[in-house]
Amino acid sequence: MSELKNPSEIAREALKRLAARQLAPTPANYQACYNEIANLPNVAPFPEPSLRQLAAALVARNEAQEKALAVLDAEIGRRSWHGVQEALIAFTNAAGGPGKEAGTIFVPNPLPALALPKDFTAKLARLVEGVLPALGDDNPRIPEMASDFLAALRQPELDLPCVQDKLASFSHQISFAAEEQVEIRDALLNLLHLIIENIGELVLDDSWLKGQVDGLLAAVAPPLTLRHLDDMGRRLRDVMAKQSEAKNRTVVAQEELRQMLAAFIERLSTMSESSGTFQGRLEESAERIGKVTRIEELAPLLREVIAATRNMAEDTAQARDQLKGLQDKVLATEAELVQLHLELDSASAMARHDPLTDALNRKGLDEALEREIASVRRKETPLAVCLLDIDNFKRLNDSLGHAVGDQALIYLADLARKCMRSTDTLARYGGEEFVILMPDTPLELGIETMVRLQRELTRNLFMSGKEKLLITFSAGVAQLATGETGKEAIRRADQAMYLAKRSGKNRVLGG
Structure with a gap:
């Protein structure tokens, strides 16, 4: 495969394989994938932590051994196997001292048992278990890596290098997940702010939702607490119930206004029709009066005009009374709607809060x-x-x-x-x-x-x-x-x- 691909192609393929296998992007995992694609031997990584623990356990008994330990430290830093080997040989060959022959191989004190306090490992395990729910369940690799780390942490004989490696991989993975959760939260908050602000802009009567919008913006302002969000949720449920009541009453009031307007128009039409009839009868009577030749013929015509005028006056008075009634109903409905609006304005604040101190009631x-x-x-x-x-x-x-x-x-x-x-x-x-x-x-x-x-x-x-x-x-x-x-x-x-x-x-x- 190495003959078919250059190093940059192998590197890209290695990254794809890491993602496909859901492996943590650690240097060791990347090197293993790279070597596998390039048909190279997968040599174990240089165990610098373990070698430094070994060097720390060695005790210098003379100046030569001190120099050998200094060389050993430098060679570990250069990650040179050959240099480490030469430094260890020099350290053992320099073990000669008072009462000992030069060249005698010195066997250092055994490495101290590596162990962590039980309460520390238990607290670390609880920390990992507490962090997991906050990371979500989008990446199945995270709970798997957490399970491996917890299993290693709870072994009777603690393998510290293994625990360190698993912790490093796990922490590297959760750092990406935590950053993603923060970005998701910030994006949702920004979206929520936009929605709330747009609600305030779209409402024609700002006083209707001013209290609710202000409360929501305050509730979603950092730092977020579940207590504030729960409280705001309860307040909004009360407001929504009040809004539903106001909406239903508004629909009824609008229907009443529509019916009153229709009756008003119908009454105007009737009045117009009556006026037209009355006008026609007056013109007809005037024409007939112009043709009268005897006084006896004039009396019946005058009686007809007076009767028509009386009927017109009665119709006008009745229409006036009906229109006055419609006007009174309109004013009463408007007053009721105003009262509903006022009740809605205070619904949020009064539901669970004391209006004077803004503490809970x-x-x-x-x-x-x-x-x-x-x-x-x-x-x-x-x-x-x-x-x-x-x-x-x-x-x-x-x-x-x-x-x-x-x-x-x-x-x-x-x-x-x-x-x-x-x-x-x-x-x-x-x-x-x-x-x-x-x-x-x-x-x-x-x-x-x-x-x-x-x-x-x-x-x-x-x-x-x-x-x-x-x-x-x-x-x-x-x-x-x-x-x-x-x-x-x-x-x-x-x-x-x-x-x-x-x-x-x-x-x-x-x-």
């Missing part, structure tokens, strides 16, 4: 609790549930007004969000009460987190006009127990919060 909290508890049961991880209550909030409302109280609630919610992780959940539980869900957080860490939030409130005073106000809160923290419901955990946190209030306020206690 009670309905949103119930769904978040259900989701977090399911995650706790599945992953067996802790969940800290915190309930905080602003101290002396009634006094703040009474002294400065409810508007200042509302601003204080907004201020606390905004500061809490800045101190929270992206995985935490903030919900308004009552008037001045908030609940914070902290997944993967034990009780002690949950208490520390709330104490840090108290310190942030102390450092960042609330501004009411030009007046600086110190806002504090008392909080209780409970860790979800086995078999416990979310409401029961909140109740324990509420009891701890009550004790914190009784203990002097501005405290955090565990429940």
